[in-house]
Amino acid sequence: MARNRPQSPRAPRPAGRRRPGPGAEAGGWAASTVLVTGGAGFVGSLTCTDLLDHGYEVIVVDDYSNSTPRVxxxxxxxxxxFVGAVYQLDIRDRPALSAVFERHSVDAVVHFASHKSEDRSTRTPVGYxxxxxxxxxxxLxxxxxxxVHHLVYHSSYAVYGDAGRGPLDERTPPRPVTPYAMSKWVCERILEDICRHCPQCTVVALRCSTPAGAHPSGLLGEDQRNAPDSLLPRMxxxxxxxxxxxxxxxxxxxxxxxxxVxxxxxVMDAVEAHRVALDHLVDRPGMTVYNLARNRGSSVHDVISAFTAATGRPVPYDVLxxxxxxxxxxVADSTALTRAWGWRPAxxxxxxxxxxxxxxxxxxxxYRDPAPRTGENA
Known part of the structure; x- marks a missing residue:
């Protein structure tokens, strides 16, 4: 795979600049500058928006293999x-990635960058x-x-696989069934082991259920070209x-x-949880795993009915x-996350x-269309 060197940042800022983090007034550690990998993707781009809205400095790396810089x-x-800086690079290109860390004083990383299709992963497991x-x-x-020793990891409830009917909590032993799910599970095991041997490292892994929807402005959502397996964009x-x-x-x-089911x-509930995770990265040493879910399963027929009711548009379908x-x-159970942080889907x-x-x-x-003018965001 071709590897790109970092491009010049779109909105350069002084390297190494630090300020009190958005949560610093509450006492304790708080991140100020956050590196978001895969920050041009669906959940990543909306997380960048939420972080900016809450006062963080945001640096993005993305190779655009499943996204676009237009976002x-x-x-x-x-x-x-403005986003502090955007670099086009593959995070496997360590010299290029290292140059980003040399240029910016990064406090924490939110890690989204990954290939994400379960179906495609069964056809190209090595690539995944x-x-x-x-x-x-x-x-890492x-x-x-x-x-830099603080990381929020975007994992997936796909790691549970065929562990049984839900809602499944964090005590349920994962049984991933696809290379995508297994790759997420392997990454969790690696992160756990690193935290065990490096006491200064703290990780929060969020096993996110299926993210869907869009920003209420209509400006940001799941681009159909990059979501061939996602039910809601196809609908x-x-x-x-x-x-x-x-x-x-x-x-x-x-x-x-x-x-x-x-x-x-x-997706806005998901991104808010990733931002809140930054405030809780040093609550406890090592790695903490939480389910990030609505705790309610919906079948394909349920979603078709809900979509028709919400939009007034019928969705004809064929069963294959x-x-x-x-x-x-x-279906996952996020009760532990609610108890720990008070987070719950809204x-x-x-x-x-x-x-x-x-x-x-x-x-x-x-995103091939020009950005629409929408109310107060116009």
């Missing part, structure tokens, strides 16, 4: 602030392990060399008339209506043969559907 003008428009595990170890080695394309019908992968699974978490290896039901499936549709209406061709 940053929208991030800055929603946040009303190389990108997801190799990228994580490259990042570079962080260690530059004295929005059908409702918009850009695809004739939705493909439903099986209706004979052992679930209440035969279709796959997943926990669809509004299901993948016999698919996990029928995957949005429901209707909000997910409504915001997905709003983004589709304003961006029928994704």
């Amino acid at each position: 940053f003008s929208r991030v800055e428009r929603v946040a009303g602030r 392990y190389d990108a997801n595990v190799g990228g994580t170890t490259s990042l 080695r570079t962080m260690h060399e530059h004295g 929005a394309l059908v409702a918009d008339g850009r695809r004739p019908r939705l493909d439903v992968r099986g209706d004979d699974h052992p679930t209440r209506d035969g279709t796959l 997943r926990d669809y978490l509004h 043969p299901g993948d016999p290896g698919a996990v029928p039901e995957l 949005r429901d499936l209707a909000d997910v559907c409504r915001d997905t549709w709003h983004f589709q209406c304003l961006n029928p061709h994704g």
Whole structure:
């Protein structure tokens, strides 16, 4: 894979500049400058917006293999602030990544960069392990060399695999069934082991359920070109008339209506939890794992019904043969996270559907369209 050297930052700032972190007034440690890997992606870009909105300095690295640099003008428009710097690079390119750490005084890292399709991972497993595990170890080695020891890791509830019917809590032994899920589980094990041997390291791993929806402004969402496996963007394309019908992968699974059941978490709830995690990175030594979920499963039929009710648009569909290896039901329990931080999701499936549709209406061709003018964000 071609590797790119860091480009000049889009909005250069003095290197090594530190200030009290956004949470410093409450006492204790607080991050000020945060490096976001995969910051141009769906959850990553919205997390950048949320961090900027809460006073953090944000540095981004992304290779754009599953994203576009066009997103940053929208991030800055929603946040009303500039991203500190954006570098196009593959985090496996350690010299390029090291140059970013040399240029900026990074306090903590939020790590999203990974390949994310479970279906594709079964066809290219080596590539998924190389990108997801190799990228994580490259990042960790570079962080260690530059004295950065605090990390929020975007994991996935896919690690539970076929561990059983949910909601599944953090005590449930993971049983990943795809290379994607296994790569996330391997990264968690690596992070845990590093924290065991490096007492200065602290990690919060968030096992995120299926993120969906969009920013309420309609400026930021899941670009359809980069989400071929995601149910809600595919549903929005059908409702918009850009695809004739939705493909439903099986209706004979052992679930209440035969279709796959997943926990669809509004992306804004997910990004807020990642930001809150920064404030809790040093609550305890070592690594802490939390589920990040709505604690409620929705079948494909449930989502179709909710989307139609929220948008007034019917979603015609065809049932195709299901993948016999698919996990029928995957729902996580985030009670531990609520007890620890007081975090709980504030949005429901209707909000997910409504915001997905709003983004589709304003961006029928994704980020290839000019940024729309939308209310107070115009």
